[in-house]
Amino acid sequence: MPRPLLTRYFGQPGRERIDAYLETGGYQGATQALRDLTPDKIVEIVEASGLRGRGGAGFPTARKWKLTPKREGEDRYLVVNGDESEPGTFKDRSLLEYDPHQMLEGILIAAYANQVHRAFVYLRGEFFTGYERLSRALADAYARGYFGKNILGTGFDLEVVIHRGAGAYICGEETALLESLEGRRGFPRQKPPYYPAVKGLYSQPTVLNNVETLAHLPHILVLGADGYRAYGPPVLYSVSGHVVVPGVKELPLGTPLREIIFEHAGGLRPGRTLKALFPGGSSSAIITPEHLNTPADFESLAKIGSMLGSSAIIVMDDTTCIPAVIQRTVEFYRDESCGKCTPCREGTIWLSQVFDRILAGRGRMEDLDLLDGIARNMTGTCFCLLGESVPPSLRASLRYFRAEYEHHIREGACDIRAVAPAGA
Amino acid sequence: MARALSQTALEEIAHLASRYPVARSALIPALHTAQAEAGYLSEGAMADVGEALGLPLTEVMSVATFYEMFHLEPPGRHHVRICINISCYLNGCDQVLEHLCRRLGIRPGETTVDGRVTLESVQCLAACEEAPVVLINAERHARVTARVLDDLLERLG
Numbered sequence: 299m300p301r302p303l304l305t306r307y308f309g310q311p312g313r314e315r316i317d318a319y320l321e322t323g324g325y326q327g328a329t330q331a332l333r334d335l336t337p338d339k340i341v342e343i344v345e346a347s348g349l350r351g352r353g354g355a356g357f358p359t360a361r362k363w364k365l366t367p368k369r370e371g372e373d374r375y376l377v378v379n380g381d382e383s384e385p386g387t388f389k390d391r392s393l394l395e396y397d398p399h400q401m402l403e404g405i406l407i408a409a410y411a412n413q414v415h416r417a418f419v420y421l422r423g424e425f426f427t428g429y430e431r432l433s434r435a436l437a438d439a440y441a442r443g444y445f446g447k448n449i450l451g452t453g454f455d456l457e458v459v460i461h462r463g464a465g466a467y468i469c470g471e472e473t474a475l476l477e478s479l480e481g482r483r484g485f486p487r488q489k490p491p492y493y494p495a496v497k498g499l500y501s502q503p504t505v506l507n508n509v510e511t512l513a514h515l516p517h518i519l520v521l522g523a524d525g526y527r528a529y530g531p532p533v534l535y536s537v538s539g540h541v542v543v544p545g546v547k548e549l550p551l552g553t554p555l556r557e558i559i560f561e562h563a564g565g566l567r568p569g570r571t572l573k574a575l576f577p578g579g580s581s582s583a584i585i586t587p588e589h590l591n592t593p594a595d596f597e598s599l600a601k602i603g604s605m606l607g608s609s610a611i612i613v614m615d616d617t618t619c620i621p622a623v624i625q626r627t628v629e630f631y632r633d634e635s636c637g638k639c640t641p642c643r644e645g646t647i648w649l650s651q652v653f654d655r656i657l658a659g660r661g662r663m664e665d666l667d668l669l670d671g672i673a674r675n676m677t678g679t680c681f682c683l684l685g686e687s688v689p690p691s692l693r694a695s696l697r698y699f700r701a702e703y704e705h706h707i708r709e710g711a712c713d714i715r716a717v718a719p720a721g722a
Numbered sequence: 723m724a725r726a727l728s729q730t731a732l733e734e735i736a737h738l739a740s741r742y743p744v745a746r747s748a749l750i751p752a753l754h755t756a757q758a759e760a761g762y763l764s765e766g767a768m769a770d771v772g773e774a775l776g777l778p779l780t781e782v783m784s785v786a787t788f789y790e791m792f793h794l795e796p797p798g799r800h801h802v803r804i805c806i807n808i809s810c811y812l813n814g815c816d817q818v819l820e821h822l823c824r825r826l827g828i829r830p831g832e833t834t835v836d837g838r839v840t841l842e843s844v845q846c847l848a849a850c851e852e853a854p855v856v857l858i859n860a861e862r863h864a865r866v867t868a869r870v871l872d873d874l875l876e877r878l879g
Contacts, residue, residue: 313779319739328861372745385807386781416743423754423791425848459741460858461850465790467845481749500744523811531765537851538809545851612808612850625813636788 302548303517303532304510308396314431316438317531319399325444327519329405332452340661342516346523348531352389352552353379353508354469354579354608356596365495366503375481376409376417377506381463381470383422385630386610390509392546394421397513398435398458402458406444406513407519409456412505417455420475423463433460443459467634471682472506474636485638486682510534535594540570551700552595559613560589565645570615574698577608580627581687583648583694584620585692603694619714620699624692626654631688643686645676649688654701659710666703670696726766731759735774738834747776753786790844798833798840800878803857806843809850813865818854819843821868825875839875 307313307322318323323376330441331340366374378579382390393401394491405417432462436458440446449453461467469478473487495600498504520527530550538544542564549558553575561566566572574584574669577594583604592598596606614623632646647671651667673689678684696703705713725732731844734755740749756767763786765779772782786792803818804810819830822841826834832842849855852864858874866874 353853383850384844384848385773387846388848388850391848422848423789424859426856427862462745462751462754463789464754464792466788478750479747480744481746481777481785483785497826536850538853539812544809545852552828574807614812618812623811623816626806626808630807634845679862 303526303529304397304548305401305548306514308392310396310547313396314398314435314438316399316435316442319397319435320397323520324399324516325403325406325439325517325697326446328403328410329450331407331519332450332454333409337411337413343523344411344518345513347518347526348523349511349514349518350515350596351508352510352608353472354384354581359507359511362495362507363408363505365493366412367496368413368503372413373416373500373502374412374414375504376412376414377476377494377499377500377504378405378419378509378512379470379472379475379506380419380421380425380428380509382509382608383467384469384608384610384613385551385627385710386576386579386612387608388536388538388610389546391422391425393509393513393534394425394432396429396533398432399439400513400516401441402432402435402508404507404515404719405458406449406456407515408507408512410454414505415455416501417459417588418462418479421460421462423465425462426553429460429462435621436460445681459484460507461634466636466685467630468567468636468682471684474682475506483559483636488681496630533594533609536608536610537613538610539575540566540615540618541613542567547672552593552598554591554625555594556590558594558611563611563613566613566615568575570617570697572613572615572621573616573618574695576612576691577660578605578608578629579610580612580691582607582682584614584692584698585694586698604690617714618630619712620695620702621653621657622712625650625657627691628653628688631684634642635684639681639685641676641679642681642688645672645685646673646688649692656706657712659706661703661707661710663704663707664709666696666700678685723771724766727756727759727770731755732770732774735771749775749777749782749785750789753782753789753792758790760796761799762796769828781818796837798838800839801842801857801859802839802875803842803847804823804830804846804854805845805847805849805853807846809846810854813853815854818856818866818871819867822871825872832835848875 335702353401447521466484469476469484474484493502494506498662533551547562572587628649634643637643730813735752738751768782833840856863856866
C-alpha cells in the first residue's frame with residue numbers, strides 16, 4: 299500500500315506553522331506552478347490526474363474549472379467549501395486542523411490555474427480549532443509571500459479571506475453557501491440554468507471547490523498526474539460508528555468496503571457482527587453485509603443503489619436499532635431544512651411524526667407504506683439536494699429491515715439491545 | 723442615540739466590511755463580532771451592525787434568526803453543545819445527554835437558573851472519530867463519558 303499523501307503528517311504537533319510545512323516540501327507544487335507552468339498546463343495536469351470533487355458530487359475538477367469563463371476584465375472568484383457537515387464526514391475538518399497549509403497551497407494553485415485574484419474560504423462556524431489554525435497558517439503564508447501582491451515575484455496577486463459561517467447544514471449546498479457568503483439567509487438558488495461556474499458569487503464566474511479537493515492539488519503538481527494516480531488515486535474515507543479504530547483513512551479510491559472496515563478501521567468490537575452501513579454519509583442509502591466486497595468508488599456504489607458521496611462510512615453492528623437510526627437522520631434533515639420548498643419542509647416533518655409514532659409503540663402497519671409514499675413524493679421534487687437526501691436511506695431501510703419496523707409496530711417495542719454505552 | 727456596540731467592535735466591523743467587494747458579505751462575520759461582546763445579539767447590537775453595513779434592521783434580524791449559532795437572548799456564561807447525530811448516537815450520546823440534563827436540571831436549549839451553563843443538542847460536529855463529542859465553549863472533547871463531563875463542568879467556574 300502506498301504511503302499516505304494527504305494525511306502523512308496528521309498528528310504532528312505545530313503543523314500549522316509554515317516552517318514545519320516547508321521542511322517537508324510544502325509550497326513546492328505552487329511555486330513550480332506559478333514559476334514554470336501556464337494556467338492551461340495546470341488544468342491539463344489536473345485533468346490527467348482524474349481528480350474529482352470531494353464534496354460529495356464527484357464532478358471532475360478540471361472540467362469544472364474549464365466551465366468557468368475567463369473573460370478579460372471580468373471579476374472571477376474562488377470559493378472554498380469548508381462547511382463540512384454531512385453526518386459522518388470529518389476529513390475536511392481534519393485537514394484544516396492537522397495540516398492547513400495543504401489546502402492553502404491548493405488555493406494558490408487553483409487560483410492561478412483559473413486566473414482568480416480573490417478567494418474566500420467559507421468555514422463552518424463550529425470549527426473553532428480549524429479556524430484558529432487556518433488563520434494562523436494563512437497569516438504565516440502571507441508573511442512569507444505566498445499570498446498577497448506579486449506572489450514569489452511572479453506578478454500574480456491573490457487575496458484570501460476566511461469567512462466563518464454560523465451553523466446551517468444547508469450552507470454546504472453550493473448555491474446556499476454563496477447566498478450566505480453574500481450576507482443572506484442560506485437559501486439555495488435555482489439551478490439550472492446558471493451554475494456557480496458561470497454565475498456564482500455576486501453573479502460572477504466562480505470556481506467552487508471543496509477543502510479536500512484543493513488539498514490534493516499540491517501533490518498532483520509535485521508528483522505529476524501519473525505519479526499521483528499511482529497512489530490510487532487517494533481518497534480520504536471518514537470511518538466512524540461501531541468500529542474499533544475510527545478515523546480518516548487515506549486509501550486508494552475503490553478500496554473494498556470490507557478492507558476499509560476490517561483492516562483499516564480495526565473491525566468491529568469483539569463478539570459483534572455487522573448489520574448495516576452508510577457508505578457516503580447519511581445522504582447515502584444504507585447497505586448490508588452482502589455488499590462488503592463492493593469497491594468504495596463512485597460507480598460501484600451507484601450500481602448497488604447507494605453512493606460514495608463524501609466517502610463517510612458509518613458502521614452499525616448488531617446492537618443497532620435501524621428504525622431509530624433512520625429516525626435520527628430524518629430529524630436531522632427536518633431540523634436543517636431551510637424551509638424554502640414544501641416537499642422538504644413538510645415531508646421531513648411528516649416523516650418524523652410517523653417515526654415518533656412507530657418508535658413510541660403506537661405505529662400502524664400502514665405507516666410503512668405511508669413512509670415509503672412520502673419518501674417517493676419527495677424524490678425529484680425538492681428544490682435542492684437536502685430534501686433529496688432523505689429518501690435514499692429511509693427507503694433502503696424499509697427494503698432491508700422491514701421486519702424490524704414490523705416488529706416495532708406489532709410488539710410496540712424494540713427487540714434490539716440498546717446501543718453501546720458511552721465510552722465502551 | 724447610544725450605541726449598543728463598543729467602538730472597538732464597530733471598528734472591527736468596518737474592517738471586516740472592507741475585505742469584501744460588497745459590504746453586506748461581512749454580515750455574518752459582523753454578527754459574530756457583535757455577539758462576542760455581550761454573548762448574544764440585542765436589538766440595539768443588530769441595529770448597529772445594520773447601520774455599519776448599510777442594512778435595515780429587519781434584514782439583519784432575518785439573517786441572524788436563520789443561523790443556529792446566533793442567540794437573541796442572553797445565554798449562560800458557558801456553552802455546552804452535545805452532538806446527537808448518528809455516529810455519536812451509535813456511541814451512546816443519548817445516555818451522556820440524559821446525564822447532563824439531570825445534573826444541570828435543564829433540557830437541551832435551556833440555561834441553568836444561575837446563568838452558568840446553556841445546554842444545546844446539536845447536529846454532527848464533523849468529529850465522528852471522537853464520538854460521542856461535546857463542545858464546551860470553543861473546545862472539543864472526545865469520547866466523553868458522564869464522569870469526564872462531571873469533571874469538566876466542575877472546572878468551568
